Amino acid sequence: MGFTEQNLGNQSGKTFAITGANTGLGFQTARALAMKGGRVILMCRSEALARGAMDAIRKHAPTADLKFVALDLADLDSVAAAADVLSREPKIDVLINNAGLMVPPLQRTRQGFESQMGVNHFGHFALTGRLLPKLMADGTRIVVLSSNAHKMGFINFEDINAHTHYDAFKQYGSSKLANLVFSLDLNARLATLDTKAICVAAHPGLADTELSRYLPKWVRIFLPVLRPLVNSAASGAWPTLLAATDERARGGEYYGPSRRGESAGPATRAHIDQRAKNPDVAKRLWDLSIEMTKVKPLL
Template identity: 50%
Template sequence: MVDRAGDQEGGGMTIENFTDKDVPDQSGRVFFVTGANSGLGYQAAKLLAGRGARVLLGCRSAEKAEEAMADIRAVYSEADMRFIPLDLGDLKSIRSAANLVVEEPRLDVLINNAGIMMPPREETADGFESQFGVNHLGTFALTGLLLGKLAEGREPRVVITASMAHRSGRIDFDDINAEDSYSRWGRYAMSKLGNLLHMYELDRRLRAADSPINAVACHPGVADTELTKNFPAVLVSLFRPVSSLFMNSAAQGAWPTLAAAAGEDVRGGEYFGPSRNGEWTGPAREVQPRPKAKRIEPAKRLWDISEEMTGVKYPV
């Protein structure tokens, strides 16, 4: 069961011990979940559809999206879902996906879940280093394109998925595309710090504009998902048999996402993660990032660079 503890700063309440069982009925609401055919995105989409929401599944593969929806309907036969073709590594695809979503009667929550982790150095369709391009710039562009639609929703929210990796992250403004040097982990951590800088700057701008939209973030702790596909095979083979001892399942890893997206009394600027073992596992609660994630000047600088790189100007 979800517990609530007093928030000393605002006198409100914060979420603690949140699991899938605490997601209230979502009938009448529309969620757009990116990366919804597997892992955390699939688990969130499945649960939200089961609670009565209309769920738009943003996926690169039509085949995988159809398989995911069939699996969900095998459990929830009345699930209301739609596939939205989306490749966060391609600004043209992002704009096309946003146009499809804008055609929907409503949009209440955007769950920016999709991402990549630790590939060899690659570039997106637009020439961006892939981890920064997909994890941050793709999320930044999609969010900006859908902000107007979200403003018309009921209790609208933007959820941005970060990671504990942000703790070691540093935004390399002098080599933003990793043209001079590339580290798989370093660039992943940079993209995840970028996600949090984005969320907190978006929250500040939404508050200043008196917008009804709340921008929040989450991280899954250590979850057993397809993101680990780029880990060394020897590590995966060694730790897979005992992974349940120190990792969330994909369903458990989705609890912070669900808390951020569908928890009651969630406010802009909140950040959710697991509650146990140093935020590795367990039910979701509000957590705190490293102070650098809330720094205003780097956030503004990253925002300006992101608008220039993506060509997406926010209405706030």
């Protein structure tokens, strides 16, 4: 039948760290987990927005155990600082790499990466890499959000930061393909070691979130008409919740909506395009990510 928030069990005693938790899918994931007793660390750029999200969550869960950690994935110095804070947590049960950008005009991170690849992939690679000793020791479940757009992605290693040419939609697909390649590769590497840590991937399908703010104006005009056919932010979070909590979820698997070509509906196993399973691409992306971020995971 598929997984929905109604299938979410008691999460008391567990700590969840979520990037981009103040809005959209991240907020709905944080809210659902807090309502089930989980301790939630909201990792966000803006403390004010994070505090607003925490107040909103407490309207549903008045005694929620919530914490803010400053994180700007577009700045590797901020990533390092956030990883340092998280490393002092008693235990992290689940790290959810949720935050992302979709089809903005050409922008660059503080270190000069194209913003979509920089935030969606390089920032999360650096955060996860810096935390790996702790994540492996804690037996953490690492969740990486990808997208159906990975099926249209192609990682142009010769111009990964779009210095020669920038196509916002193609770059988004590339960054989401990088997310899925990284997730599968990370899980395979973890499987060779003495750790219970695993990596699981998920995607929200078509979800009504703030990510749509950069879509062309004519698309945004039609969004109210399309709303009944797509996931709300709350239902778009179902695959993330499945990947993060369900005991049947396995490392190296991918979860998404079950209906209308994985665009909406309850969460279930999702299709992984063959381009995400290429070991040569995985190794090249891993090595390039180390070169770009100067973070070398202990794997």
